[in-house]
Amino acid sequence: MIYHLAKQQAWQAAQQTGRYTGSEADRADGFLHFSTAEQIAESARKHRAGEADLVLLGVEEASLGQTLVWEKSRGGALFPHVYGDVPLDAIRLAAPLPLGADGAHVFPELPGDHEPS
Template sequence: MELYYHLLRQPIELKAKHTFRPDSLLNEGFIHLSLSRQLEWVANTFLADVVCLWVMELDPGQLVDNVKFEDGGAGEQFPHLYGPIPHEAVMRQMPMGRDAAGAWRTPPQHAIPISGSFKELPQ
């Protein structure tokens, strides 16, 4: 099962048995998630002017009942979480970086963690 990712302006501290409820859950009824291949597009399209950006890596097995893939525009299906993020689902949080042109890139530069190692993504 492919991992899910949520973009943050700063890392958050999740304590045992707590959940994370971003503003979008209250305002829109769901939490915006991405697949690894969607992260850079989302960051550069919607958060290009943000100074600091973090990626929360989520275990899909902890979210399976509340995730729906829905059209996010241009025919692309994005995962939306209809409920809070439980602390058990958060695998780690990583800062995103910018390339020489100022575009957001996945951490570390152009890579997403795969099974404890890093796999280069095509550019």
């Protein structure tokens, strides 16, 4: 599984349309930003600190086909990027991502990290 930090409003829109299209920033970049289980907490700290309206989306990689591309990003690490929308039936996890007392996001338990194929 790969993970994405979605705004609550974008997740609600996806439930109505049947497709998750990402944020304005994703669309401006031309792809949806995803992370592995090992990368997602740092991605939240770097890019979504203090945001209380997030939903953690978990997506099965195999369901994305050729729209999923692993590319170098932060520190040369490979990150999963999705070039296109994500069909709702590919999303296996949609969990609210509350803020803890320390202001950091509280993540549910996630399966172990995935090595890119």
